[in-house]
Amino acid sequence: MKLPEHGANPHRLYEQAGQKPPSDIIDFSENVHPFGPPDFVKEQWANFFGLVASYPDPQAEPFKSQAAIYHGVEKQHIAVGNGAAEIFTWLAKRYRNKRVLLVEPAFSEYRSTLTAEKIHIIEINLKPENSWQLQLDEVEKQLAHCDAFYLCNPHNPTGRLLDVPKLTEIAELCKGKCELVIDEAFIDFVGEHASFIPMLDSHPHxxxxxxxxxxxxxxGLRLGYVIATADIISELTDSAAHWNVNGLAAAAGARCFSEETYRERVIAAATSERVKMEAYLEATGCTFIPSAANFLCFQLPNPQLSEPFFQAMLKAGIVLRHTYSFKGMDGQWFRIGMKSALAMERLRKEMHQWFRDN
Ligand SMILES: Cc1ncc(COP(=O)(O)O)c(C=O)c1O
Known part of the structure; x- marks a missing residue:
């Protein structure tokens, strides 16, 4: 059975798992949080609609200017993409015919974009016996052989966070040897204090x-950005499509930076659901990886039952993120995105039922 490589799109998963989807599905396989976009998106929808007929700004304004203000960097240090996913295609072109160091298990788009450009991939494998933590001595050993090193912080799928001093240590190891790409797709769930952006001036690589x-x-709107030296930004965007970012995304995204209360609410809810879920997993003898993000990986007390558990949860309308496509997890772990308190309660109820029956 070949299951989808990504979370989300649960109907595809049911199709590939050969199951009929029940009418009531909760999708824990995707990591987008459950509250929906900030209120202004709905309130301003009529204004956004007016943007549909016109070509968007080719520099993704007004988004780029607002991102520059939010991070305190000059605009020429930012390029905006159709989601972070597009930026990984630019990066892969940058490293064409070179060697890139990846940490596995990881977001599968790193490997697929690099493979498409025939890049030689070197990998470091995170291991359960090290609590899935990155070992710096392994990094140091591999750096001599690569042109770029991709890190994800907090890491997907483990949720493990490297603090700024540790990141600085890694950045120093890379200096003069290779570029360091840090994917901060989930850093908002920790806070800007954990971002490496303020350190970029002293780390131009x-x-x-x-x-x-x-x-x-x-x-669904697709919006991401990259911050680096002006030279790197200009090289990265050399072959980017004109108007790559749609006007709705640029307008809505620009307003998001001022949504301080929204961010606080999302972080508080995700953290409180994560803590509750960790307590449940501990009480039921499951193993979990301590996470700093809005998702969590766990393993059953008897991992050999992972497949029937996954199928039983699907039958009950609970979609977990399988880990067959995460190297080293091999279907023996599950990743769950934190959802509403009610949805998390339902997950625990279904798990409880399964534990009773098995
Ligand atoms: C670690 C990581 N980076 C980047 C992305 C892509 O994000 P975007 O939706 O901005 O393309 C994802 C999406 O799941 C992800 O998990």
Whole structure:
């Protein structure tokens, strides 16, 4: 059975798993939070509609200017993409015919975009015996052989966070050897204090990728950006499509930066649901990876039952993120995005029932 490589789109998963989807599905396989976009998106929808007929700004304004203000960087240090996913296609072109170091398991788009450009991939494998933490001595060993090193912080799928001093140590190891790409797609769930962006001035070989789709629930609009030196930005966008960012995304995204209360509410809810879920997993003898993000990975007390558990949850309308496509997790772990309190309660209820029956 070949299951989809990504979370979300649960109907595709049911189709590939050979199951008929029940009428009531909760999708824990995607990491977008459950509150929907900030209120202004709905309130301003009529104004946004007016943008549909016109070509958008080719520099993704007004978004780019607002991103520059939010991060305190000059506009020439930012390029805006049709989601962070598009930026990974630009990066892969940058490293064409070169060698890139990846940490596995990881977001599968790193590998697929790099493979499309025939890049030689070197990998570091995170291991359960190290609590899935990155080992710096392994990084140091591999850096001599690569032109770029991709890191994800907090890491998807583990949720593990590297703090700024640790990131600085890694950035120093990379200096003079390779570029360091840090994917901060989920950093909003921790806070700007955990971002490496303020350190970029002293680390011009570091490239930061950000996404607007997770924190602001704009996955359908597609919006992400990259921050680096002006030279890197100009090289990255050399072959980018004109008007690559749609006008709705640029307008809605620009307003998102001022949504301080919304961000606080999302972080508080995701954290409180994560803590409740961790307590439940502990009480039922499951193993979980301590996460700083709005998702969590766990393993059953008997991992050999992972497949029937996954199928039983699907039957009950509970869509978990399988891990067959995450190297080293091999279907023996599950990732769940934090959803509403009610949805999380339903997940625990279904799990409880399954534990009773098995
Ligand atoms: C770690 C990571 N980076 C980047 C992305 C892509 O984000 P975007 O929706 O902005 O393309 C994802 C999407 O799931 C992700 O998990």
């Amino acid at each position: 570091v490239i930061i990728v950000r996404s607007m789709t997770k924190m602001y629930a704009l996955a």
